[in-house]
Amino acid sequence: MSDKNEFWLHQDGEDIANNLIDYHTGWTSLSGSPFKQMWTRNYLAYYSPAISQTSLDTSIVFEGVQGELTRFYTPKARTLIRQLTSVVTKQRMAFKAAARTVGNEVLNEVKLANSLLDQIVSTQRLDVKGDSLCEGSLVTGSWFTKATWRTDIGEPHVRGPKGRVITTGACEISLHSPFNVFYDLSLTWDDVPWAEVRVKRNRWDLIADFPDLENEIKALPSVRDEKGGFSWDSVQLNQDDLVYVYEFYHKRSPALPEGKMLIYCDSNTIFYNDKNPYGTIPIEGCRDKCR
Numbered sequence: 001m002s003d004k005n006e007f008w009l010h011q012d013g014e015d016i017a018n019n020l021i022d023y024h025t026g027w028t029s030l031s032g033s034p035f036k037q038m039w040t041r042n043y044l045a046y047y048s049p050a051i052s053q054t055s056l057d058t059s060i061v062f063e064g065v066q067g068e069l070t071r072f073y074t075p076k077a078r079t080l081i082r083q084l085t086s087v088v089t090k091q092r093m094a095f096k097a098a099a100r101t102v103g104n105e106v107l108n109e110v111k112l113a114n115s116l117l118d119q120i121v122s123t124q125r126l127d128v129k130g131d132s133l134c135e136g137s138l139v140t141g142s143w144f145t146k147a148t149w150r151t152d153i154g155e156p157h158v159r160g161p162k163g164r165v166i167t168t169g170a171c172e173i174s175l176h177s178p179f180n181v182f183y184d185l186s187l188t189w190d191d192v193p194w195a196e197v198r199v200k201r202n203r204w205d206l207i208a209d210f211p212d213l214e215n216e217i218k219a220l221p222s223v224r225d226e227k228g229g230f231s232w233d234s235v236q237l238n239q240d241d242l243v244y245v246y247e248f249y250h251k252r253s254p255a256l257p258e259g260k261m262l263i264y265c266d267s268n269t270i271f272y273n274d275k276n277p278y279g280t281i282p283i284e285g286c287r288d289k290c291r
Helices: 011-028 034-047 077-087 104-123 126-142 203-209 212-218
Strands: 059-065 069-070 142-152 157-158 165-167 170-176 192-204 244-251 260-266 269-274 283-287
Touching: 011 244, 011 260, 011 269, 034 077, 034 126, 077 126, 104 126, 126 170, 126 283, 170 192, 192 203, 203 212, 203 244, 212 244, 212 269
Parallel strands: none
Antiparallel strands: 059 069, 142 170, 142 283, 157 165, 192 244, 244 260, 260 269
8 A cells, every 4th residue: 555655656566556557547638738738639630631620530521502512621730840850850860989088999999889879870760760759849849769778679699498589688769759758747857757658569578578477468458458548549450469568767866866667567567666777767858948
């Protein structure tokens, strides 16, 4: 049981997960924030091929004496935003390592660093993601990048128990819309002490990585069944293999000297509950200046 006189992040992982799940429920309410209303309105209007003045779901209006004419409204913002995005992201991303000292060893390390940077830009498709980041932030006013280390991807390293392949791990740089990033909207991003990201993961990959939680993972609702707030996926898509996973990150603070990281699906399915190895929130927002 949670204690109101205790810092909620000092509680057990199950209680922390339940508190966050309650927060998700409130997050989906549009009446609580004008920003959420703006996200939904702009997103639906921008990605709809045609819109109506009275409804975001109805595209065509019939007019004329006998309805022989068809009138529809197309969002001009899409053309303008795409033009602006093309200008902003025209230059390809390129990073160069800089040495603070001199010497042959340092030069070799700089060459190695530059090679790694070029590889990350290529393999992570940062130019494409930079385009999407700019476009998304112009549409909704905020879009987010997350740079984390994933142990379930990368090159095969060794074969573990029951034939499981253990990989070397790799850095993942991903983009996330404001519909999937939870935080305290009353604070500016620099002052936010914690943030949470909702991602989709394959149910069977999770079972392979966490065999002790096989029954709990099998019992999880799929993305298609759960739907959740701000989910635009068609119910016709076969997404039984995909489930929502929540990644929670809290900065280091006096109350949490080592920070907090919690990876979970629900209060019964917790994959990680310990200190934050990043020390900060590995998420960066591309946002407007009104908050």
